[in-house]
Amino acid sequence: MRANSVLLLRMAPAVTGTRVGMMVAQLLVLSAQITRNQKSRLIQVWAVAALDPFERAFHGVVDGATGAVRTSRDLWHAQQENRELQTQLVAAHAEIQKLTEQATEAQRLRKLLEFKEQLPFPAIASEVIATSPGDASKAIYIDKGANDGLTSDLAVITPTGIVGKTIAVFPRTAQVLLITDASSGAAAALEKSRVQGIVKGAGLNACQLNYVMNEASVEVGERVLTTGLDQIYPKGLPVGEVTEIREGNIYKTIKVKPAAELDRLESVLVVLKPRSSELQARNAPSRH
Numbered sequence: 001m002r003a004n005s006v007l008l009l010r011m012a013p014a015v016t017g018t019r020v021g022m023m024v025a026q027l028l029v030l031s032a033q034i035t036r037n038q039k040s041r042l043i044q045v046w047a048v049a050a051l052d053p054f055e056r057a058f059h060g061v062v063d064g065a066t067g068a069v070r071t072s073r074d075l076w077h078a079q080q081e082n083r084e085l086q087t088q089l090v091a092a093h094a095e096i097q098k099l100t101e102q103a104t105e106a107q108r109l110r111k112l113l114e115f116k117e118q119l120p121f122p123a124i125a126s127e128v129i130a131t132s133p134g135d136a137s138k139a140i141y142i143d144k145g146a147n148d149g150l151t152s153d154l155a156v157i158t159p160t161g162i163v164g165k166t167i168a169v170f171p172r173t174a175q176v177l178l179i180t181d182a183s184s185g186a187a188a189a190l191e192k193s194r195v196q197g198i199v200k201g202a203g204l205n206a207c208q209l210n211y212v213m214n215e216a217s218v219e220v221g222e223r224v225l226t227t228g229l230d231q232i233y234p235k236g237l238p239v240g241e242v243t244e245i246r247e248g249n250i251y252k253t254i255k256v257k258p259a260a261e262l263d264r265l266e267s268v269l270v271v272l273k274p275r276s277s278e279l280q281a282r283n284a285p286s287r288h
Contacts, residue, residue, distance in 0.1 A: 112267050115159040121234055123157075123269040124148060129173065138181035138201060140164075140265060145172045153232055155271040161238040161259025162186065162226060163268055174270075178262055179239070180205055187229040188239050193217050196227060199239055199256060205263055207240060209254040214247045224256050234271060 109125075116123050130141040144150055146169050156163040156176045164184060168175040177184050181201040188209060189196040195216045202208040209224055222242045228235030244255035 109267060111159055112269065116269055119269075119271075122272040122274065124150075124272060126174075126268055126270055128265045128268065132175075138164075138178040138184075138203075138262075139167070140176050140178065142174050142176060142268060142270070143172070144270060145170045145174050147171050149272060150174050150270060151273070154273065155233045155237075156268050157233075157237060157271060158260045158265070158268055160261065161240060162233055163260050163262065163265065165232050166270065176268075179207055179258060180262060185230065186233050186239060187227045188224050189227050190216075190218060190242075191223040191225055192219070196229075197254075199224065202255065205258065206243075207256040207258055209242070209256050210251065212252045212254055214250065214252055216252065218242060218245050218252060218254060220245060223259075 112125060116125065124144060126142040126144040128140050129143050132139040132141075140163075142156070150166060150169050152166050152169055154166045156165060162179060164176045164178040164181070166174045167177045179186060179199060179201055180203060182203065184201045186199045187196070188199045190209075190212075193216060195212055195218070197209045197212045199207050199209055212218065220242050224239040224241065226233040226235055226237045226239060238259040240256040240258045242254055243257045244253075246253040
């Protein structure tokens, strides 16, 4: 009796497992046959329910990847647009700079022409095309020459002051010696005392008024003007202003800063010598 009991206890799990398996099989068969809402079978509903989390996870990964690709594409387009905008900005700045320079040049030329119209002597406008290298020689080159009526020893000026004189003339260009060159010279006088002297170049964008006696009254800041006695520079043009005064044995040492900005010359006027007929008409006595 006891042995039978033991045998039944050992067989119980196996029987139970077999029954569970049979029940599951029957349930699957029934679910395959039973329909829900007359459209889908119950086993399909269960399969969908079981696979739904995996499907959602898969769609989430796909959507995430798609979003990453879209974001990357949008970022690339934004970078491209940023580069294009930067290029357009650089071009706009360059155009503004160009227009500003053109406006500045137009204003400078207008002032030069207005100054030319006020002059009592003939003059021709010219552009500076080159400068001589080195500090020993102070010279520039202009784009007017013999074909335009230029000769040597003509005064070159700006609205602010004298620049120098022509020393070599070619068919289409000319070389101009600046007043800061040591070999230059211009007859000049102090504006207040009218004491006369000779302006010579002192280098480093400076001049010196020579042959002024120690007894002469000179003030720092006093203007120096041309006298016209050198037969090159017309009378009354600005040469510069006094910056330093020192007494010597006989003559003062007077440093003069040029009135014209010789280190940034762009446009100048060349004073033309009047023709002989004009000189005769000018020197002829008037008849009343």
